Amino acid sequence: MHTSRREFLKHATALAGVACTGSAWAGAANDRLNLAFVGCGGMGSGHLGWALQQPDLRVVALCDVDANHLKGAAAKAPDAFTSGDFREVVGRDDVDAVFIATPDHWHALVGIAAAKAGKHVYCEKPLTNSIGEGRALVNAVKDAGVVLQTGSHERSNPGAAVAKRLVAEGKLGEVKTVRIHLPNADPHLQEVENFTSPPPDRDPPAGLDYDFWLGHTPVMPYNEKRCHFFWRFHRAYGGGEITDRGAHVIDLAHMILGLDDTGPVRVNAVGTPPKGDFYDAFITFRFENEYANGLRMIGDNSGPRGLTLEGTEGKLFVAVHGCALSAEPASLLEGVSLPGIDPYATHRRSLLDAIRSGSGEVSAPVGAGHHTAVACHLNNLSMLTEKPFAWDPVAEQSDSDEVNEMLTPKMRAPWVL
Ligand SMILES: NC(=O)C1=CN([C@@H]2O[C@H](COP(=O)(O)OP(=O)(O)OC[C@H]3O[C@@H](n4cnc5c(N)ncnc54)[C@H](OP(=O)(O)O)[C@@H]3O)[C@@H](O)[C@H]2O)C=CC1
Numbered sequence: 288m289h290t291s292r293r294e295f296l297k298h299a300t301a302l303a304g305v306a307c308t309g310s311a312w313a314g315a316a317n318d319r320l321n322l323a324f325v326g327c328g329g330m331g332s333g334h335l336g337w338a339l340q341q342p343d344l345r346v347v348a349l350c351d352v353d354a355n356h357l358k359g360a361a362a363k364a365p366d367a368f369t370s371g372d373f374r375e376v377v378g379r380d381d382v383d384a385v386f387i388a389t390p391d392h393w394h395a396l397v398g399i400a401a402a403k404a405g406k407h408v409y410c411e412k413p414l415t416n417s418i419g420e421g422r423a424l425v426n427a428v429k430d431a432g433v434v435l436q437t438g439s440h441e442r443s444n445p446g447a448a449v450a451k452r453l454v455a456e457g458k459l460g461e462v463k464t465v466r467i468h469l470p471n472a473d474p475h476l477q478e479v480e481n482f483t484s485p486p487p488d489r490d491p492p493a494g495l496d497y498d499f500w501l502g503h504t505p506v507m508p509y510n511e512k513r514c515h516f517f518w519r520f521h522r523a524y525g526g527g528e529i530t531d532r533g534a535h536v537i538d539l540a541h542m543i544l545g546l547d548d549t550g551p552v553r554v555n556a557v558g559t560p561p562k563g564d565f566y567d568a569f570i571t572f573r574f575e576n577e578y579a580n581g582l583r584m585i586g587d588n589s590g591p592r593g594l595t596l597e598g599t600e601g602k603l604f605v606a607v608h609g610c611a612l613s614a615e616p617a618s619l620l621e622g623v624s625l626p627g628i629d630p631y632a633t634h635r636r637s638l639l640d641a642i643r644s645g646s647g648e649v650s651a652p653v654g655a656g657h658h659t660a661v662a663c664h665l666n667n668l669s670m671l672t673e674k675p676f677a678w679d680p681v682a683e684q685s686d687s688d689e690v691n692e693m694l695t696p697k698m699r700a701p702w703v704l
Pocket residue numbers: 325326327328329330331350351352353356371373387388389390391393411412413438439440495499500502514515516531
């Protein structure tokens with residue numbers, strides 16, 4: 288049994304004023320790390336299944352607002368405490384780290400509660416569903432001196448590190464343009480894009496605490512196409528394709544080009560809303576962003592999904608998912624071989640190693656996750672306001688009052704940031 292939590296927290300609090308996060312793991316080297324899982328649907332059950340196979344981890348708590356998902360998870364981890372309310376989970380003394388895999392509108396509030404309780408966090412991408420929520424989460428993590436790993440696992444692929452090295456070594460020459468490819472032909476995207484006949488609203492299914500699911504967002508009638516996976520195409524809960532898969536691709540661009548601590552200074556995006564009035568997030572779009580160093584980031588629905596780094600001496604394409612590489616000239620990749628690994632496992636291990644070693648160093652720290660999410664949200668804001676605007680990545684303010692007013696959602700009581 289891990290008994291060193293209080294001692295650990297004392298140390299972490301002392302470090303809280305220091306720039307970085309983390310503190311020495313005060314448990315014995317062979318102590319198991321105790322994990323809690325908030326959101327046990329698609330991605331949450333993937334994290335849980337992996338953790339249950341790891342001899343150095345213990346699953347101590349599970350949370351989902353959907354009793355059916357919670358029951359399914361509890362069947363796999365019968366000794367774990369269960370609840371539909373994350374506040375009963377993140378505050379538990381026996382929890383060292385919390386894995387968050389809820390819909391995006393919950394990431395900030397659960398992450399902040401976990402950080403305030405002194406827990407380390409693995410939070411799925413996009414880090415938050417708005418820029419204001421992201422800033423609040425970054426501050427909470429820093430204030431608490433805990434470590435947060437953003438679930439941008441693509442950067443744990445060996446191909447991402449190779450691309451970063453080739454850019455750093457100048458093999459592509461000067462990279463002035465990066466193209467973000469987010470094709471919209473996937474069947475689920477086409478379904479959303481052409482959706483004109485939503486099923487009737489109805490009572491929420493038995494076992495789902497639908498008011499808790501809605502959380503801080505406005506009250507809406509239950510509709511199966513509003514929850515369960517399709518929430519990502521309603522702006523109250525997700526940001527459409529630019530935050531769903533765009534978060535992976537833009538995140539790789541930031542990592543490879545050394546832009547983890549900054550963001551665009553000019554934003555211009557044009558989107559075509561889906562047909563009908565049910566889904567309100569964008570899938571079809573084109574954007575052009577400028578960074579302070581003169582880099583242009585241009586995104587559209589051309590494929591295949593991934594990014595193209597255009598340098599004065601060559602081009603490198605990094606595919607999502609898996610970060611397979613192709614180059615022009617092909618000789619840029621001579622001698623490069625990419626080992627087959629499980630990027631999810633490597634990415635999760637980055638957090639667990641940072642906790643145990645006390646280094647606080649993870650591969651997708653909270654600041655990097657925030658800057659990626661900000662870049663995604665800014666393009667959505669330009670599509671919504673139908674205007675280009677300037678952006679100050681330090682002050683996190685625009686020259687457009689309309690944009691500044693949309694940075695943080697108004698939260699429905701009792702929820703506050
Ligand atoms: N890194 C990656 O490759 C991937 C990342 N993701 C990310 O993972 C997150 C989850 O996505 P996904 O698994 O597809 O979504 P799902 O809808 O499948 O699962 C989300 C789960 O969270 C539950 N839930 C909702 N609100 C709460 C709450 N307040 N507390 C606890 N549980 C809650 C949902 O209940 P209910 O079932 O009733 O809705 C559901 O069980 C997203 O942020 C997504 O972007 C997703 C896929 C891949």
